[in-house]
Amino acid sequence: MKNTIRLLTSSSLLISLIACGTAMKAPMVDPAITVPNGHQLVMSALGSGELTYECKAKAAMPNTFEWSFVGPVANLTDKNGIVVGKYYGGPTWESNDGSKVTGKQLAVVPGNPGSIPLQLVKTNGGTGTGAMSDISYIQRLNTVGGIAPTDSCSSDNLGAKKMVKYQADYLFYKPN
Template sequence: MSIRNLTLVAAAISATALLTACGSMSMQPMFSQDSLPDAVKVPAGNKVVMETVGVGQITYECRDKAGTPGAMEWFFVGPDAALNNRAGKQVGKYYGPPATWESMDGSKITATQLAVAPAGAGNIPYQLVKANPAMGMGAMSGVTHIQRVATKGGVAPAAACTAANKGAREVVKYQADYIFWKAA
C-alpha cells in the first residue's frame, strides 16, 4: 500500500472515530441562567428545549408620550428577526405585534411579559415572558417560557423625537438569544 493510501485510510479511521464519539455525546443545551438577574430566571420545574439567536431589527415610532401632554417619545412598534440555531441555520422567526415566535414547522406562540432587567448600556433589556398555548403542532408546542438574553443593540434611536418629526419611524438593528423552556 502506498503512503498516500495509508494516509487516506488513517484519515478515514480518524474521521469515523470522531463521528462515533460525537454521536454518543448527549446534545443537551448548554444555556445556564446562573448569571442572570433573579427577575428574569425561569422558575424551577422547567428545562431548556431550544436555544436560538435572533438577528434582525426593531421599529420605533415618534409619538406623543402617554400621560405627559406635550412630551414626545420613541415608541416600540415591533420586532422583525430571524431565529437561528447555534449553528447559524434559520429555525424560525420573531415578529409583532403581537410579539410572536414562529418555528419553521408553522407552530407559533405569543406570550405575556413577566419581567425585564437591565442588560447594559445600548442594549435592550433581558426579558422573561410566559408563553400562551401554541398555535399548531411542532417545536413551539408546550413551551412555557421564553427568555431574551445576550442582547446587543436594539434601544430606541438617539435622534430627537419632537413634534416636528411626529410619526417618523426608525429601524434599529439588534441581536438577542431567545431561550425556549418547557415543563420538565
C-alpha cells in the same frame, strides 16, 4: 445520543451545553428573569433583526414626545446560522415547522450597556405541533443594540418610524 446547543454570550464567545438524555442546565441569571422550577430548557436560538420605534406624543403629556416601541422583526437561527424561525409583533416566536407561541413579559433587568434589557416571558400557549409546542417560558439574554433612537422626536417628525438593529439569545422552556 448527544444534542449540542450553542448560546452566544455577551463577549461573543460560544459556549456549548450538552444534553445527555437529561434536561439541559438553564444559565444562571438575575432572579427576576429566572424561569420557575418545574420547567426545563429545551431549545435556544439567536435572534437577529430590527426593532421598530415611532415618534409619538407621551401619554397625558401632549407637548412632550418620545420614541415608542412598535415591534420586532427578527430571524431565529440555530448554532450553525441556519434560520429556524422568526420573531415578530405579538410578541410571536414562530418555527419553520409552522408551530408558534405568543407571550407576555413578566420581568426585565438591564442588559449590556446600550442594549435592550434581558427579559422573561410567560407564554399564552401555542399553535401547531412542532418546536414551539408546549413552550411555557422564554428568556431573552445576551442582548446587543436595539435601544430607542437618540434622534430628535418632536412635533416636526411625529409619526416618523426608525428601525434599530438588535441581537439576542432566546431560550425556550417546557414544563418538566
